Amino acid sequence: xxxxxxxxxxxxxxxxxxxxxxxxxxxxxxxxxxxxxxxxxxxxxxxxxxxxxxxxxxxxxxxxxxxxxxxxxxxxxxxxxxxxxxxxxxxxxxxxxxxxxxxxxxxxxxxxxxxxxxxxxxxxxxxxxxxxxxxxxxxxxxxxxxxxxxxxxxxxxxxxxxxxxxxxxxxxxxxxxxxxxxxxxxxxxxxxxxxxxxxxxxxxxxxxxxxxxxxxxxxxxxxxxxxxxxxxxxxxxxxxxxxxxxxxxxxxxxxxxxxxxxxxxxxxxxxxxxxxxxxxxxxxxxxxxxxxxxxxxxxxxxxxxxxxxxxxxxxxxxxxxxxxxxxxxxxxxxxxxxxxxxxxxxxxxxxxxx
Amino acid sequence: xxxxxxxxxxxxxxxxxxxxxxxxxxxxxxxxxxxxxxxxxxxxxxxxxxxxxxxxxxxxxxxxxxxxxxxxxxxxxxxxxxxxxxxxxxxxxxxxxxxxxxxxxxxxxxxxxxxxxxxxxxxxxxxxxxxxxxxxxxxxxxxxxxxxxxxxxxxxxxxxxxxxxxxxxxxxxxxxxxxxxxxxxxxxxxxxxxxxxxxxxxxxxxxxxxxxxxxxxxxxxxxxxxxxxxxxxxxxxxxxxxxxxxxxxxxxxxxxxxxxxxxxxxxxxxxxxxxxxxxxxxxxxxxxxxxxxxxxxx
Numbered sequence: 157x158x159x160x161x162x163x164x165x166x167x168x169x170x171x172x173x174x175x176x177x178x179x180x181x182x183x184x185x186x187x188x189x190x191x192x193x194x195x196x197x198x199x200x201x202x203x204x205x206x207x208x209x210x211x212x213x214x215x216x217x218x219x220x221x222x223x224x225x226x227x228x229x230x231x232x233x234x235x236x237x238x239x240x241x242x243x244x245x246x247x248x249x250x251x252x253x254x255x256x257x258x259x260x261x262x263x264x265x266x267x268x269x270x271x272x273x274x275x276x277x278x279x280x281x282x283x284x285x286x287x288x289x290x291x292x293x294x295x296x297x298x299x300x301x302x303x304x305x306x307x308x309x310x311x312x313x314x315x316x317x318x319x320x321x322x323x324x325x326x327x328x329x330x331x332x333x334x335x336x337x338x339x340x341x342x343x344x345x346x347x348x349x350x351x352x353x354x355x356x357x358x359x360x361x362x363x364x365x366x367x368x369x370x371x372x373x374x375x376x377x378x379x380x381x382x383x384x385x386x387x388x389x390x391x392x393x394x395x396x397x398x399x400x401x402x403x404x405x406x407x408x409x410x411x412x413x414x415x416x417x418x419x420x421x422x423x424x425x426x427x428x429x430x431x432x433x434x435x436x437x438x439x440x441x442x443x444x445x446x447x448x449x450x451x452x453x454x455x456x457x458x459x460x461x462x463x464x465x466x467x468x469x470x471x472x473x474x475x476x477x478x479x480x481x482x483x484x485x486x487x488x489x490x491x492x493x494x495x496x497x498x499x500x501x502x503x504x505x506x507x508x509x510x
Numbered sequence: 511x512x513x514x515x516x517x518x519x520x521x522x523x524x525x526x527x528x529x530x531x532x533x534x535x536x537x538x539x540x541x542x543x544x545x546x547x548x549x550x551x552x553x554x555x556x557x558x559x560x561x562x563x564x565x566x567x568x569x570x571x572x573x574x575x576x577x578x579x580x581x582x583x584x585x586x587x588x589x590x591x592x593x594x595x596x597x598x599x600x601x602x603x604x605x606x607x608x609x610x611x612x613x614x615x616x617x618x619x620x621x622x623x624x625x626x627x628x629x630x631x632x633x634x635x636x637x638x639x640x641x642x643x644x645x646x647x648x649x650x651x652x653x654x655x656x657x658x659x660x661x662x663x664x665x666x667x668x669x670x671x672x673x674x675x676x677x678x679x680x681x682x683x684x685x686x687x688x689x690x691x692x693x694x695x696x697x698x699x700x701x702x703x704x705x706x707x708x709x710x711x712x713x714x715x716x717x718x719x720x721x722x723x724x725x726x727x728x729x730x731x732x733x734x735x736x737x738x739x740x741x742x743x744x745x746x747x748x749x750x751x752x753x754x755x756x757x758x759x760x761x762x763x764x765x766x767x768x769x770x771x772x773x774x775x776x777x778x779x780x781x782x783x784x785x786x787x788x789x790x791x792x793x794x795x796x797x798x799x800x801x802x803x804x805x806x807x808x
Contacts (some may be wrong), residue, residue, distance in 0.1 A: 159612045163605060164598070251596035255649070259613035260586035260656065500721060 157269040158262055168239070169277060178226070178286060183292045186218055193217060194295035211299050224289050225309040231285060232317035233346050235278045240325020241338040243270055244501075248333040267505055272497065275322055282318035286310065304393035308354070311483040316490035321346045323497035330504045353489065359395050361485045364472045371399055371467040373459050391476030402459050402466040407436045413467075424458055432457075437465050460506065512575040514539045514660050514692035515560055519569035522555050529555040530793035531716045533569070537694065537709065539659075542686075544707030544724075546786050552716045554593060555694040557664045560694070561590040574659055586616060587752040589658035593665045595649040599638025603648060605633055607655075614656040622655035625685065643674035647681070654685050661686070667702050678707050700786045712786055714793035724782065731785050732770060733778040734762045752788040763788040 162169075198214050200209040215222075244267070247253040257263055290310050297306065308314065324345050329338040367388060388394070399408035407413055413423030413435055423435040424444075432444040440461035445453045474482065513536050520533040530552040535541050547553050558564045559571050562578030562585075578583050597606060603626060611617045625634055629647050637645060646666055653661055666682075667675040683706055686693060697703050703710075711721040720727065727737070731751070740761045741750045749771075752763040763780065770777050780788070 157613065160609050163601065163608070232601045250599070251592065251594050252598050253596075254563065254590070254592040255652070256599070256609075256613075257563065258585065258588070258590040258592075258653070259610065260582050260615060262580045262582055262585070264580065265582075312714050 157265055158273060160256070161269050161273045162367060165274060165277070174282060176281065179285070180288055182221070182286050183224075186221060187292045190218065190292065190295050194298070194503040198295075200297060214299060215296065219313055221292070223307050224285075225293065225306055228282070228286050228289050228309040228314050231282055232278075232314060232321040233343065235282070235318050236321030236325040236342045236346050237339050239274055239278060240322040241329050241342045242335045243274060243326050243329060245329030245333060245335040245338045248329070249335055263505055264502065267502065271323075271326065275319060278318045278322040278354075279315050282314050286314045301390040303391050305357075307393075307479075307482070308350075311480070312487045313483055316494070317346075317350065318488035320349075320441070320494040320497070323494040323501070327497040327501040327504070330501050330508075348491070353354070353486065357489070358482065358486055359393075359474065360420055361482055362474065362478055364395055364474055367471040367473065371462050371469045373455065373462060388471065388473060389476060391479070393439075393474040393476075394471055395474065396472045398470050400470055407467075413437070424461070432461070434461060434465065437467070440464070512539060513537055513572070514541065514543070515573055515694065517556075517569065517571045518557075520556075520559065520566050520571050521568035522552075522559060522564060523567040524652050528716050530559070533713075533718050535721050535808055537692070537711070537721075539574075539692050540690055541692055541709040542707045542709060543692070543694040543709040544700070544703035545694060545711045546700050546703060546715060547696075547713035548790060549696065549698050551698075551713045553698075553713055554664055556713065557590075557662050557696060561588055561662050563590075567617055569642070569781055575803070586614060586656065587659045589653035589661045591646070591649045591653050591661075591663045591666055593668070593806065595642075595646045595666070595669075597637035597640070597645050598634065602634050602636050603640075604633040606637060606648060606652060607633070610652050610655055612792060616657040618655045618657055625651045625654070626680075629681075642669045643671070646670060646674075649683070650678070650682065660692045660694070663693070665698070667697065675702065698731070700783045704782050710782070710786075711795055712789045714790045717793070717794050719789040720785075727785060728780065728782065730767055731763060731765050731780050731788075733780055733784070734760075734764060734770065734775040735778065736760060736772075736775045752776060752791050762782065 193214060198207065198211055201210045216448065244253075247256065256266060286309070293306075293310075297303065297310075297383070300306075303310070308317070321342065325338065325342040328341040328345070329335065332338045369387065397410050398406045399410075399413055401407050408423070424432045424440075425435065426447060427433050427439065429446070430443045431439065433439045440457075441464050442460050444457045444461075466478060515537040517535050520530060521528060522530045533552075533556065545553050545556065555564070556639050559566055560573050560578060562573075562580060564800070573584075574587055578584065578588070598609075601609070607619065607622050610622060611619055623633075626648075629644070629651075631644060631647070633642075637648060640648065646669070650663070650666065653663075663682075667678050670678055679702070682693075682695075693707075695703065695707070708724050709722070710724050710727060712719040737760065738755055738758055741753050741760075741762065744750065744764070745766075747768060748762075748764040748766045750762055750764055754761040763784070783793070799800070
């Protein structure tokens, strides 16, 4: 059976391997250059202090290759579409299942071998690409210090996505018996489940932590407030950043108050001479300078008002230390889903075609 | 004695429609069985049930003494050429033969190669480029080379032109001449089967109308032509299959084991086509009037 499955699959497999080899060569050539750039530019500057300009220049290199990360995101979907969905659907559609099922090999074995061979290829391909991209991007990741921003392009989750997408494609092929509907369902289903798990499951796999600090309004030339996110250990994943009043009610986001309108864009409205109101909170107890006063004077009064009301900024986040635990958990979820789909496909095979 | 195919009360329902109903039939081994019936009569359903492609809704079916199943051993004993003679269009003829060798323990590679050679086919040719007749031949080669005990062919010649049709059947007969192989082949045209089969099953309106040895069927069915007469006045051993009356004359097709003595009748022999048509006509009548439970004759 393995011969036949390989014979049917080998053109696709070899084409994909060739493409992967091309990517590997490009990365192998440019990767060391990137490491060199990091060692000569970013590293010495980091030892001194402020590096924002240096890192900006560093990150502008190989822009196109940096997008390979999104290929890692898309690849599992493509595997589901082009390897998973047609795997059984094409045979049911063209009738060749009647040829292969009448050889002296059981259907269960036929499906199991297809599943094992192409499933393994799917995971291996995704694993190789992830490994290459992770290796190549390591200097960039070190500069960005945002592992959660590339959570689904690194580590083990892409492998689990690939397995799931493949299983989804195969199962919908068996269910719909037509390649095109199976592809559509695979695309929609895979994208839907990925988005759902990313936005509603991943943040809450572990109870998020909170970090509370007094609200600091923007000072001087800054356009936004000095974010307390900088106070967290680097690499944390901020889920929300809320401004709360003394009673704990949420009155704004991202260090701003309500809609952020009003004078100076932070939510203050003048209600009379020397008096101002904070939107959604109430009239400030302290005196405000006239509108013609210098900005710095206004800012001091506004900050004093915020302090009087005991306004705070609450960060909800997952610390960087949970990165791998979250990787394993999410990978586990997708592997479990894939196994359920495999079970369903064997059940379908038994029920509908026996 | 084991039978090639034995069905009892076999039925298959798709949705609300019965594709095959109450089918009871025993086919002895070593015969070439023609399964005849109009399109949509349930031929494909019966054959698919026999090879285990579908599971019966009611009743039982045994093939070569065992329930058709997904077991590798049983699969090896039954060869099947499906109606549309599917083949992997991207794979070459040689690939198909490899496939057969990989998947069948009893595969006869010499036989397969010899047949492809005889047919004048190029082994490196992709199956997608073959004509309908050539693809049917490839499918037949694969079914024969796995050395089955029963070969099932579903409308093998339906898509072929008359010449290819004759060639296909001739090669089929040659291929099986040496083996003690049972064959079931279906067609909606009895003419296709007349030369090759020695056992006949007529299937119409989802039911078996008649089944039996061809010689025996031909010798026990006759056409009687004579003055107009009520069919109920015929002797009880003469079973009326078809009747046709004009003002003065009656024509009956009857099944009768003994000779016809009544001198009022002109007795005519039937050919296979007449016989099949008589049973198909009766089935349609039965369906229309829905009055008569059709008996299944073994």
